[in-house]
Amino acid sequence: MSKCLSRTSVFMSWLVILSMVAPGCTARMESGTDTVFEIESISAPRSDGIFRIPLMTNPPDLDPILVSDTTSDGVASKIFNTLLDYDPELKLEPCLAVSMPEISSDGTQYDFTIRAGVRFSHGRAITAADFKYSLQRLASVRSKRPNLIEPILGASEAIESARSSQEDAPEIAGIEVLGDLQLRITLKKPYAPFIYHLAMVNTAVVPRELVEQHGHAFSRKPTGTGSFVLEKWKEGTSLLLKANPDYFEGAPKLAGILYRVIPEPLAQLEEYKAGNFEVMAVTQGVFPKWSRSNRADEVLSWPSLTVQYYGFNLEKQGSPYAGDSDSARKLREAVNLSVDRKFLGEVLLEGRFFAANGILPPGILGHNADRPAYPLDQERARALLAEAGYPGGKGLPSVDLWFNTQGDNAKIAQSVQEDLRKVGIPIGLKMLDWGAFLESTDAGEPSFFRLGWVADYPDPENFLAFLFHSKNKGPNGNVAFYDNPEVDALIDRSYTITDMDERIRLLQQAESKILDDYPWLFLLFGRETILIKPYVKNFTPTGMCDDVQGNHVRWHLVQIDNVGTQ
Amino acid sequence: MTATNRGRSPTQMAFKRLRRNRLAMLGALVVMMVTVLAFFPSWLVPSHADGAGPYGFAEQFRGAHEYQQPPGIPGHPLGTDELGRDVWTRIVYGAGISLRVGLVGTLVALFIGLILGSIAGFRGGRIDTLISRLTDTFFAFPSLLLMIGILAVFEKPNEIVIFAALGVVGWPGVARIVRGQVISLRGSEFVLGARALGQSDTRILIGHVLPNCLGPVVVVSTLMIAGNILAEAGLSFLGIGLPPPSPSWGRMLVDSKEYWVDMPWMGIFPGLSIMITVLGFNLLGDGLRDAFDPKMKD
Numbered sequence: 110m111s112k113c114l115s116r117t118s119v120f121m122s123w124l125v126i127l128s129m130v131a132p133g134c135t136a137r138m139e140s141g142t143d144t145v146f147e148i149e150s151i152s153a154p155r156s157d158g159i160f161r162i163p164l165m166t167n168p169p170d171l172d173p174i175l176v177s178d179t180t181s182d183g184v185a186s187k188i189f190n191t192l193l194d195y196d197p198e199l200k201l202e203p204c205l206a207v208s209m210p211e212i213s214s215d216g217t218q219y220d221f222t223i224r225a226g227v228r229f230s231h232g233r234a235i236t237a238a239d240f241k242y243s244l245q246r247l248a249s250v251r252s253k254r255p256n257l258i259e260p261i262l263g264a265s266e267a268i269e270s271a272r273s274s275q276e277d278a279p280e281i282a283g284i285e286v287l288g289d290l291q292l293r294i295t296l297k298k299p300y301a302p303f304i305y306h307l308a309m310v311n312t313a314v315v316p317r318e319l320v321e322q323h324g325h326a327f328s329r330k331p332t333g334t335g336s337f338v339l340e341k342w343k344e345g346t347s348l349l350l351k352a353n354p355d356y357f358e359g360a361p362k363l364a365g366i367l368y369r370v371i372p373e374p375l376a377q378l379e380e381y382k383a384g385n386f387e388v389m390a391v392t393q394g395v396f397p398k399w400s401r402s403n404r405a406d407e408v409l410s411w412p413s414l415t416v417q418y419y420g421f422n423l424e425k426q427g428s429p430y431a432g433d434s435d436s437a438r439k440l441r442e443a444v445n446l447s448v449d450r451k452f453l454g455e456v457l458l459e460g461r462f463f464a465a466n467g468i469l470p471p472g473i474l475g476h477n478a479d480r481p482a483y484p485l486d487q488e489r490a491r492a493l494l495a496e497a498g499y500p501g502g503k504g505l506p507s508v509d510l511w512f513n514t515q516g517d518n519a520k521i522a523q524s525v526q527e528d529l530r531k532v533g534i535p536i537g538l539k540m541l542d543w544g545a546f547l548e549s550t551d552a553g554e555p556s557f558f559r560l561g562w563v564a565d566y567p568d569p570e571n572f573l574a575f576l577f578h579s580k581n582k583g584p585n586g587n588v589a590f591y592d593n594p595e596v597d598a599l600i601d602r603s604y605t606i607t608d609m610d611e612r613i614r615l616l617q618q619a620e621s622k623i624l625d626d627y628p629w630l631f632l633l634f635g636r637e638t639i640l641i642k643p644y645v646k647n648f649t650p651t652g653m654c655d656d657v658q659g660n661h662v663r664w665h666l667v668q669i670d671n672v673g674t675q
Numbered sequence: 676m677t678a679t680n681r682g683r684s685p686t687q688m689a690f691k692r693l694r695r696n697r698l699a700m701l702g703a704l705v706v707m708m709v710t711v712l713a714f715f716p717s718w719l720v721p722s723h724a725d726g727a728g729p730y731g732f733a734e735q736f737r738g739a740h741e742y743q744q745p746p747g748i749p750g751h752p753l754g755t756d757e758l759g760r761d762v763w764t765r766i767v768y769g770a771g772i773s774l775r776v777g778l779v780g781t782l783v784a785l786f787i788g789l790i791l792g793s794i795a796g797f798r799g800g801r802i803d804t805l806i807s808r809l810t811d812t813f814f815a816f817p818s819l820l821l822m823i824g825i826l827a828v829f830e831k832p833n834e835i836v837i838f839a840a841l842g843v844v845g846w847p848g849v850a851r852i853v854r855g856q857v858i859s860l861r862g863s864e865f866v867l868g869a870r871a872l873g874q875s876d877t878r879i880l881i882g883h884v885l886p887n888c889l890g891p892v893v894v895v896s897t898l899m900i901a902g903n904i905l906a907e908a909g910l911s912f913l914g915i916g917l918p919p920p921s922p923s924w925g926r927m928l929v930d931s932k933e934y935w936v937d938m939p940w941m942g943i944f945p946g947l948s949i950m951i952t953v954l955g956f957n958l959l960g961d962g963l964r965d966a967f968d969p970k971m972k973d
Binding site for chain 1: 743757758831914918919920930933934936937
């Protein structure tokens with residue numbers, strides 16, 4: 110019996126060997142840039158005007174106060190509108206407001222006039238009272254983003270009272286209805302970045318009567334003022350949005366948007382090639398091939414507002430990289446000069462990231478385009494290592510780099526480890542799952558760790574205050590435990606200034622002061638890359654746009670060009 | 676010239692049968708080859724002037740554009756991976772990990788299994804019931820889940836943790852076989868003889884009973900080594916085995932997952948290594964089983 114089995118297994122194993130080696134001989138990747146791939150992909154526009162988008166997951170929630178992930182954000186932002194929105198240059202512009210708000214000279218009072226005649230998709234016209242109600246909902250217990258209204262006068266008290274009273278929209282004194290279309294928001298104290306909160310989908314206007322009628326089910330039957338209306342939602346399978354013909358900026362050119370949930374990227378790609386999707390997010394292996402193929406014009410790429418970094422815990426006892434001694438600072442600088450970011454961004458991550466030149470990525474106000482990206486300079490790194498007291502790395506203890514299991518992290522970590530080893534800096538690698546990893550970095554456990562930051566709004570304050578202000582040490586975002594009174598002072602001063610240029614100048618000063626201290630290994634800025642069919646017109650993504658979600662794309666202008674078929 | 680009229684012990688006869696079994700000898704050859712890889716990796720990999728060592732990074736791989744190259748380019752018989760590491764170097768160093776995990780994991784299981792199994796079989800009664808039910812309990816756990824549970828307790832699993840996990844999962848199989856053997860030998864004449872000479876239980880167990888159970892134990896351990904190599908690969912594939920940059924074959928496989936369309940060699944070679952090694956141990960184990968089977972004729 111056992112002999113018989115063995116013989117079969119030997120035969121089977123030869124079969125497997127043969128079948129595996131055969132494709133191995135043909136599928137070679139050429140290293141030259143002149144190679145052109147021939148990709149079979151159907152790109153005939155469909156005549157029904159439906160724009161089809163693949164999703165990795167079912168959007169968890171479409172009620173604006175519950176939206177806290179990019180998938181939900183992408184769908185909800187087509188159904189709802191906010192007071193303000195971004196133009197293609199990521200400057201704020203009025204949306205449901207007639208104009209930008211009048212801000213009082215002390216920077217605490219924001220006066221809005223609401224656009225007249227805008228209607229919810231069920232027919233009723235919007236009023237200032239709807240905005241008051243919608244903003245107050247963010248203070249309720251169910252809200253996932255109460256922090257967005259916290260700067261408003263009386264909001265903290267409302268959040269507190271809602272916790273005991275379970276009220277859905279507790280009264281907030283700082284939000285006043287001055288007339289049918291007049292809204293005034295008063296802040297506790299000047300906080301200039303507050304205005305960006307009014308462009309986030311969480312602050313979108315919702316109709317009170319429908320929210321109260323549906324209760325928790327509003328998240329499944331969302332109604333807003335947006336360019337599209339939710340028509341059908343098969344949980345975990347698909348969502349169909351229909352165009353809103355009465356949209357206040359004009360009826361959409363598309364008839365609708367169909368989302369289909371397909372968690373497997375390779376399956377998405379096959380469907381895209383078969384002509385079943387108009388767009389798809391680029392995953393491993395797609396970009397190098399498609400950008401050198403007959404379909405290169407379908408690759409669309411733009412910088413996203415993200416930074417990837419390896420932070421040093423500056424307060425970690427026993428870490429040679431901690432503290433503000435000259436030796437520790439030189440060590441941190443040496444680490445920054447030892448890493449081949451070009452390889453990481455262009456080769457390993459296939460252009461989905463590129464070398465960072467600081468903290469603020471392009472697209473963020475105040476990004477310094479003149480500062481060169483951090484170079485690879487092993488000679489200088491070795492010199493710094495010696496100056497720090499570790500010539501050739503002698504005597505330098507190995508610290509562990511902590512990172513979480515997802516995505517490309519392990520690849521990047523191994524490459525960085527090898528780069529550092531070449532210079533003489535030893536590090537170990539420690540891989541954790543996301544939950545355990547976050548918990549330990551918040552608690553300041555690792556002395557060297559990987560993290561990234563995605564902008565909530567395109568303002569330097571969103572990076573510098575959260576990641577470097579000493580009051581935000583630990584779970585609030587400053588996990589490097591960076592503490593520099595000069596930087597704190599610059600950030601604090603920027604809150605009181607409503608003049609944008611002046612604010613940005615202060616924050617730029619803060620950024621360069623931080624850079625001088627090397628609290629991070631500054632690694633990479635992000636880039637979003639998608640495939641999009643050539644017949645799609647007016648799809649204009651910005652840095653605030655997560656791949657195919659198309660947040661802040663002007664969806665009512667997006668068009669499927671049917672010229673060829675008419 | 677013939678040895679026919681010389682008496683032979685059952686073990687000698689078993690090895691003779693084994694030598695005649697070609698598949699088993701093929702298995703033994705594979706096992707020997709893997710052992711050579713594992714113990715003398717530096718003989719078999721290209722120079723590492725840059726101190727590449729176990730990570731398998733190719734010398735100056737970035738300058739020379741040696742990353743992501745197919746098999747056969749100079750210096751890299753099996754190609755390079757996404758980071759530019761030599762696949763052959765990693766496979767050779769990975770053999771050490773696989774063999775260590777296979778052997779030591781099995782030894783741990785043997786250690787626990789031999790002790791508990793022989794006590795249960797020899798003592799019988801309540802102790803037997805207790806140990807047998809414990810064995811059943813461990814058998815009832817899905818082994819992969821149990822190992823994941825054990826590894827999850829440790830934030831940074833190293834080889835020792837994996838040895839322990841494999842031992843905890845593997846011992847019930849050994850214990851059950853040993854117990855059966857001990858029970859059948861317990862009443863045999865040489866045990867009675869030893870007892871009549873006044874030997875202690877421990878001495879009888881170690882000196883007379885256990886040596887006579889070794890045949891089946893050797894068979895089961897050989898097969899267990901193969902199972903352990905697979906288990907380590909599976910754990911690494913799930914991302915809870917040895918952390919990067921360790922060149923474990925399972926980890927190499929999982930790293931190759933997203934590249935299999937463009938760089939199939941990244942997955943083929945570690946996959947083949949796992950398959951051939953496991954097959955080798957299985958063939959050898961099967962051969963040993965046949966050889967030690969008293970019903971088999973010369």
